[in-house]
Amino acid sequence: MSAIRLLVLGAVRQHGRAHGYQVRGDLEYWGAHEWSNAKPGSIYHALKQMAKQGLLREHETAPSTAGGPPRTEYEITEAGTEEYFRLLREALTSYDQKTDVKSAAIGFVVDLPRAEAVSLLKERIHGIDEWRSAVTEHYVPEDGPEQLGHIGEIMNLWIHTADAEATWTRGLIARIERGAYTFAGEGEPFVGILAEGEENPYATDERHSGDAR
Amino acid sequence: MSAIRLLVLGAVRQHGRAHGYQVRGDLEYWGAHEWSNAKPGSIYHALKQMAKQGLLREHETAPSTAGGPPRTEYEITEAGTEEYFRLLREALTSYDQKTDVKSAAIGFVVDLPRAEAVSLLKERIHGIDEWRSAVTEHYVPEDGPEQLGHIGEIMNLWIHTADAEATWTRGLIARIERGAYTFAGEGEPFVGILAEGEENPYATDERHSGDAR
DNA sequence: CCTCTGCTAATCAAACTTGACTACTCAGGC
DNA sequence: GCCTGAGTAGTCAAGTTTGATTAGCAGAGG
Secondary structure: OOOHHHHHHHHHHHHOOEEHHHHHHHHHHOOHHHHOOOOHHHHHHHHHHHHHOOOEEEEEOOOOOOOOOOOEEEEEOHHHHHHHHHHHHHHHHOOOOOHHHHHHHHHHHHHOOHHHHHHHHHHHHHHHHHHHHHHHHHHOOOOOHHHHHHHHHHHHHHHHHHHHHHHHHHHHHHHHHOOOOOOOOOOOOOOOOOOOOOOOOOOOOOOOOOOOO | OOOHHHHHHHHHHHHOOEEHHHHHHHHHHOOHHHHOOOOHHHHHHHHHHHHHOOOEEEEEOOOOOOOOOOOEEEEEOHHHHHHHHHHHHHHHHOOOOOHHHHHHHHHHHHHOOHHHHHHHHHHHHHHHHHHHHHHHHHHOOOOOHHHHHHHHHHHHHHHHHHHHHHHHHHHHHHHHHOOOOOOOOOOOOOOOOOOOOOOOOOOOOOOOOOOOO
16 A cells, blocks of 8 residues: 555545645645655546545636646545545554555544554554564574575564564654643644644653644 | 566576566565565566566567466566666665665675675665754754654654664674675575575674575 | 366556646746 | 746656456366
8 A cells, every 4th residue: 555545635634625736735845755655646646536436525616816727626525534544544553664654644643532543553563563473483494594694684674674663663652642742632633833832742741732734 | 766677687687587477486485575566467567668678688488388378588688787786786875765675685785796785885874874864954943843743753753764774784784794695706696595504694704605596 | 088276377457656748827027 | 018937736648566367287086
């Protein structure tokens, strides 16, 4: 699974109603074009495709207010919202070492209730552990790792990466449990840029108040 | 860049001459179908495409020895070899957090001379360092990281991942410098599975003798 | 001796991704 | 008044990826 659907659904949902260029700008603001395949072509394709599949509702709109061709606006449907949360939960839960999906999921994690976020992340840890022991047990041949030669370095890399990610995930869980960030149902959601006078988001036991961009 | 071209070129090169099914089997043996897009369709497509581009030479061959449709054999050309080493060097040098390309590159690293491998990996470390400071300096707004809210966690993840990779890369460099594995021009290359009685490949100062699979 | 299963080897349509390109408008300079 | 450059909004062809499907032959079992 690529990250594009999650990103586009999430962006449209945050706006309530958005046209392609808006989504594109949003994702650029996120830096998503650098760490995922959220390039213009893919974004427009995803919008059309998901509209065809009933995840988005299409609104033909006036020939644009400020130059350029007429634009189409999109709105997320019931089915789209379901799909969005399905993708989000899956991205948070499953360990598949795709950086783009993972990053996108973190960007949207606050759309879930705090308790669920924690529990999904714990499931993720569990998945990493399982994957780790599957690799060490199954991929190391009975006769010891020396059978593998330099190929063993690939496994070594995987294990190293998995361990690093587990560590990071544990840290994130701890920060969330200590009250960092604003989750679903906890007041003004955080979108984009915060107002002045906020605490370090990595510090413990704090609260954010956001302002809609 | 996806890993498929590097994988396919490398596999064909190791065989001297190979048909698609053989390449497919090789990559499956590597586990590449699990950590990259080396699925049948992509492999056959890559073979045809690279043949069209002159990186591979196509040989129409007899209707197969053991069932199935007639098969086409491929052989790497001069241009293909150049492209192979270009891809390999690039994959080793540049930090782009694509696990598949990186894994593939490690699998083929011994096709380079030992000294070059070390120097490319050092360049990689350098790239990671640069990327790291670009992120910390450029992506943290002037007014401090608290501006970012939970979005800061994405950066946090990146930094964490980059650090883990730098650590792993330094370890690999150290092992190679201590004499691990058999590199280009150092005798029988390692391919696939080793003969009995070998040392731990992670141990220092040892030598492998391989046997062609 | 006939059918079923599994292996060999590959193809194909549908979906997705990429990078280049189109087309339109407005503000400001000449 | 007209031209240029920057920004807006999106399309398109070429290439890539995916998952399903095709098709031939061998050996096992009935």
